[in-house]
Amino acid sequence: MRTYRLAVLGFGNVGQGFAQILKEQGALLAQRFGAQFSIVAVSDLQKGSVYNPDGLDPATLLAAIQTKGNFDDVRAPQRGWDALVTIAKSNADIVIELTYTDLRTGEPALTHLRAALQNGKHVVTTNKGPIALAFPELDQMARSKNLEIGVEGTVMSGTPVIRIGREMLVAAGIKRIQGIFNGTTNFILTQMETGASYAAALADAQAKGYAEADPVGDVEGYDAAGKVVILSNLLMDAPLTMTEVDRVGITQLDAQQIAQAQAAGECWKLLGTIEKVNGQVRASVRPTRVPLRHPLAAVKGATNAIVYTTELLGDVTVVGPGAGRRETGFALVCDLLAIHRKLRG
Amino acid sequence: MRTYRLAVLGFGNVGQGFAQILKEQGALLAQRFGAQFSIVAVSDLQKGSVYNPDGLDPATLLAAIQTKGNFDDVRAPQRGWDALVTIAKSNADIVIELTYTDLRTGEPALTHLRAALQNGKHVVTTNKGPIALAFPELDQMARSKNLEIGVEGTVMSGTPVIRIGREMLVAAGIKRIQGIFNGTTNFILTQMETGASYAAALADAQAKGYAEADPVGDVEGYDAAGKVVILSNLLMDAPLTMTEVDRVGITQLDAQQIAQAQAAGECWKLLGTIEKVNGQVRASVRPTRVPLRHPLAAVKGATNAIVYTTELLGDVTVVGPGAGRRETGFALVCDLLAIHRKLRG
Numbered sequence: 001m002r003t004y005r006l007a008v009l010g011f012g013n014v015g016q017g018f019a020q021i022l023k024e025q026g027a028l029l030a031q032r033f034g035a036q037f038s039i040v041a042v043s044d045l046q047k048g049s050v051y052n053p054d055g056l057d058p059a060t061l062l063a064a065i066q067t068k069g070n071f072d073d074v075r076a077p078q079r080g081w082d083a084l085v086t087i088a089k090s091n092a093d094i095v096i097e098l099t100y101t102d103l104r105t106g107e108p109a110l111t112h113l114r115a116a117l118q119n120g121k122h123v124v125t126t127n128k129g130p131i132a133l134a135f136p137e138l139d140q141m142a143r144s145k146n147l148e149i150g151v152e153g154t155v156m157s158g159t160p161v162i163r164i165g166r167e168m169l170v171a172a173g174i175k176r177i178q179g180i181f182n183g184t185t186n187f188i189l190t191q192m193e194t195g196a197s198y199a200a201a202l203a204d205a206q207a208k209g210y211a212e213a214d215p216v217g218d219v220e221g222y223d224a225a226g227k228v229v230i231l232s233n234l235l236m237d238a239p240l241t242m243t244e245v246d247r248v249g250i251t252q253l254d255a256q257q258i259a260q261a262q263a264a265g266e267c268w269k270l271l272g273t274i275e276k277v278n279g280q281v282r283a284s285v286r287p288t289r290v291p292l293r294h295p296l297a298a299v300k301g302a303t304n305a306i307v308y309t310t311e312l313l314g315d316v317t318v319v320g321p322g323a324g325r326r327e328t329g330f331a332l333v334c335d336l337l338a339i340h341r342k343l344r345g
Numbered sequence: 346m347r348t349y350r351l352a353v354l355g356f357g358n359v360g361q362g363f364a365q366i367l368k369e370q371g372a373l374l375a376q377r378f379g380a381q382f383s384i385v386a387v388s389d390l391q392k393g394s395v396y397n398p399d400g401l402d403p404a405t406l407l408a409a410i411q412t413k414g415n416f417d418d419v420r421a422p423q424r425g426w427d428a429l430v431t432i433a434k435s436n437a438d439i440v441i442e443l444t445y446t447d448l449r450t451g452e453p454a455l456t457h458l459r460a461a462l463q464n465g466k467h468v469v470t471t472n473k474g475p476i477a478l479a480f481p482e483l484d485q486m487a488r489s490k491n492l493e494i495g496v497e498g499t500v501m502s503g504t505p506v507i508r509i510g511r512e513m514l515v516a517a518g519i520k521r522i523q524g525i526f527n528g529t530t531n532f533i534l535t536q537m538e539t540g541a542s543y544a545a546a547l548a549d550a551q552a553k554g555y556a557e558a559d560p561v562g563d564v565e566g567y568d569a570a571g572k573v574v575i576l577s578n579l580l581m582d583a584p585l586t587m588t589e590v591d592r593v594g595i596t597q598l599d600a601q602q603i604a605q606a607q608a609a610g611e612c613w614k615l616l617g618t619i620e621k622v623n624g625q626v627r628a629s630v631r632p633t634r635v636p637l638r639h640p641l642a643a644v645k646g647a648t649n650a651i652v653y654t655t656e657l658l659g660d661v662t663v664v665g666p667g668a669g670r671r672e673t674g675f676a677l678v679c680d681l682l683a684i685h686r687k688l689r690g
Contacts (some may be wrong), residue, residue: 021657029516158658160513168505171374171682172675295664298643312366312675313503316665319640321658330517330657337516345687 001034002344004336005055007041007092007121009083009112010099014126014153015042016065017329018096019058026058029333035340037333042071043086045099050076053091083108087115094339096332097125103217103226103242106130113149117141124335126153126328132226132242135233148342150335151234155181155227156304158330159320163338165235165308173311174235176275181227181285183302183322184210184218185250185270189287190300192258193267198251210302210323220249221270221285228272228283236274238281246284253287261289267297346379347689349681350400352386352437352466354428354457355444359471359498360387361410362674363441364403371403374678380685382678387416388431390444395421398436428453432460439684441677442470448562448571448587451475458494462486469680471498471673477571477587480578493687495680496579500526500572501649503675504665508683510580510653518656519580521620526572526630528647528667529556529563530595530615534632535645537603538612543596555647555668565594566615566630573617573628581619583626591629598632606634612642 008015022037030036038055048071050056056076064074071079087095095116097109110130116123117138125131130138131151142149152162165174180186187210191201202219205211217223225245232238250270261268266289274283290297295317299305304322309315321327353360367382375381384401388394393416395401401421409419416424432440440461442454455475461468462483470476475483476496487494497507510519525531532555536546547564550556562568570590577583595615606613611634619628635642640662644650649667654660666672 025516025518025657033516158517159661160509163513164505164509167682167686168508168679171370171378171678172503173370293643293645295643298638298640300638312370312671312678313666314672316504316663318661318663320661326657327659333516333657334513337512341512341686345689 001030001036002340003036003038004094004340005038005040005092006094006096007043007086007090008039008096008098009043009086010097011042011044011047011061011065012098013325014328015098016062017325018332019062020326021329021333023058023062033337033340034344035337037336040092041081041086041090043081043083047071049079049081049086050074051078051081051086051090052076083112084115087112087119087121092121094122094124094336097123097127099127101127101129103129103132103222106133110134113138114141117145117147120145120147122148122339124150124332126331128154128223128226128230132229135230136239148339150332150338151230152334153328153331154230156306156320156322157324157327158334159304159318159322160334161306161318162234163334164318165231169308169310169313169316170235172313174308175311176273176309177231177235177306178271178273178309179306180269180296180299180304181272181322182218182221182224182270183304184215185224186299186304187302188219188250189253189268189270192253192255193262197255198253219251221247224270224272224285228274228285232274232281232283236276236281238274240281240283244283246282246286248286250287264289265292266290267292269296271296346375346381347685348381348383349439349685350383350385350437351439351441352388352431352435353384353441353443354388354431355442356387356389356392356406356410357443358670359673360443361407362670363677364407365671366674366678368403368407378682378685379689380682382681385437386426386431386435388426388428392416394424394426394431395419396423396426396431396435397421428457429460432457432464432466437466439467439469439681442468442472444472446472446474448474448477448567451478455479458483459486462490462492465490465492467493467684469495469677469684471676473499473568473571473575477574480575481584493684495677495683496575497679498673498676499575501651501665501667502669502672503679504649504663504667505679506651506663507579508679509663510576514653514655514658514661515580517658519653520656521618521654522576522580522651523616523618523654524651525614525641525644525649526617526667527563527566527569527615528649529560530569531644531649532647533564534595534598534613534615537598537600538607542600543598564596566592569615569617569630573619573630577619577626577628581621581626583619585626585628589628591627591631593631595632609634610637611635612637614641616641
């Protein structure tokens with residue numbers, strides 16, 4: 001049995017989903033994989049910070065949030081450390097970065113990840129910002145110190161498409177990646193197929209919690225573009241940046257265009273595509289009409305999907321959840337188990 | 346760079362597909378993964394046997410088969426070793442078992458795999474027979490000697506569904522596995538949807554090389570049942586045997602039933618299912634009507650697919666090739682890279 005001490009930065013939905021998994025499945029993971037994951041520190045700007053070098057009980061953390069919304073009543077030998085102090089002073093082996101996403105600056109997560117690697121700690125994150133903006137730099141830093149970076153949760157939540165790509169399909173020669181990488185816009189397009197207007201479908205997505213109050217990151221394709229940049233960096237050896245993605249959102253699609261596609265036996269999808277053309281990598285996010293027989297046409301609602309086109313296997317498609325508290329929490333488990341496999345040898 | 350010496354037993358389609366991959370991609374694999382795979386021995390009942398402790402050139406092996414159909418003209422310090430002598434006397438680290446499939450006895454592959462493990466060699470195989478019939482015994486033997494067994498190619502050829510299941514999704518709690526595990530029958534059902542009779546569709550499958558002259562293994566569901574047994578053993582901790590799979594083939598389906606399904610907005614698929622019901626695992630292979638919106642309905646022709654239903658992620662679907670020379674050859678690469686990751690640490 002090997003124990004890994006974790007410092008969790010940010011304790012919102014994903015952090016709580018992760019704590020829930022450790023609470024419910026921790027014993028099972030230990031039994032099956034020989035790995036024990038112990039949260040020693042949580043640092044959250046709103047909810048407060050607690051540190052116990054011997055571990056904090058996930059059930060206690062969750063109960064505190066549920067009853068009081070903060071960690072004021074959680075007993076811990078050390079309190080009040082901010083993220084950078086937690087990284088520097090805690091005894092964690094692995095830093096789990098779950099603060100909010102900023103696709104323009106990557107902050108504050110980028111600073112946290114750099115600090116963690118400088119302090120000799122592995123990092124795991126579900127935060128697209130720093131990975132879309134600075135993966136080559138972070139990867140270089142991690143390699144030079146023999147540390148791991150887990151980023152499974154940055155694309156399609158816990159559906160392990162990044163690891164499938166990096167550990168398996170990359171050896172089959174990935175020529176092209178195409179997929180539905182944003183659940184909100186796919187939900188809106190699915191609703192519009194049943195006759196809803198764009199405005200009504202968006203309102204529905206907001207009511208269901210899929211879309212934010214300011215939906216621009218989703219509907220203009222920025223979120224999908226961030227994922228395209230991550231996939232091109234990690235799987236196609238192409239260090240593209242956000243501005244190099246040819247990006248069009250779904251806000252110009254109207255009921256008539258939806259109906260025209262349906263009449264032609266097709267449907268609209270917001271597709272992200274990365275493709276090698278004459279040795280150059282091109283990337284785009286744009287609404288695309290796909291035939292109903294196309295494997296991506298059957299992907300409805302908030303579900304996501306990816307098609308890897310490879311030299312040796314042809315097309316391999318993976319369909320799975322693109323969001324969700326437990327689903328994204330599971331991405332962290334996936335990355336932690338991969339670190340365990342690596343360190344255990 | 347780490348070098349792995351391979352003994353290949355059986356040099357039919359899959360062995361040749363594998364040699365082709367090493368010939369074309371060997372340098373790339375070495376560069377990207379730091380692993381060099383060197384075939385030191387090939388032993389085939391019809392084509393002959395050659396052994397060179399320093400390695401045999403895949404291009405030379407392939408050229409010999411293409412020009413003469415055997416290894417008579419291949420220069421090698423040692424010739425004529427049968428499979429068991431090759432296992433015992435070669436300097437191979439890994440035995441690759443690719444002899445013919447027998448789902449009743451598992452032989453001769455079962456004897457080869459046991460001998461390889463007894464001789465302290467890792468094994469990789471695409472042969473369903475011994476894995477469906479004796480996985481618990483082989484797994485036990487491998488664990489006791491700290492050896493690896495790679496079986497990726499036994500289900501869905503090189504589409505890495507076993508590894509996705511074992512390394513990733515098992516931690517999400519697999520409750521149910523359902524899929525299209527036989528390409529021949531899926532091709533026949535797809536042809537019947539366009540109006541072909543069962544007999545004509547079968548003849549077409551035979552002409553295209555999907556179905557054997559004696560198609561009973563495919564059309565009566567034995568092949569799919571073998572895969573169901575493998576998946577239940579490896580992914581659901583349920584050591585089912587072939588006779589415990591409730592198995593019905595597709596030979597009783599007629600044009601009228603196909604048309605009735607179509608009229609109801611459904612289609613017929615030969616589905617393999619493994620499910621936990623009240624703590625018991627039940628397994629079946631049977632023709633099933635699925636709605637056209639179901640993710641498996643879009644899987645046409647010789648393509649295969651699997652749906653993992655999990656506690657933490659809900660449904661995760663993987664669609665990919667189920668057969669093919671290069672595709673199954675790639676399964677071996679997948680397993681070899683996994684052994685490399687493990688040994689390298």
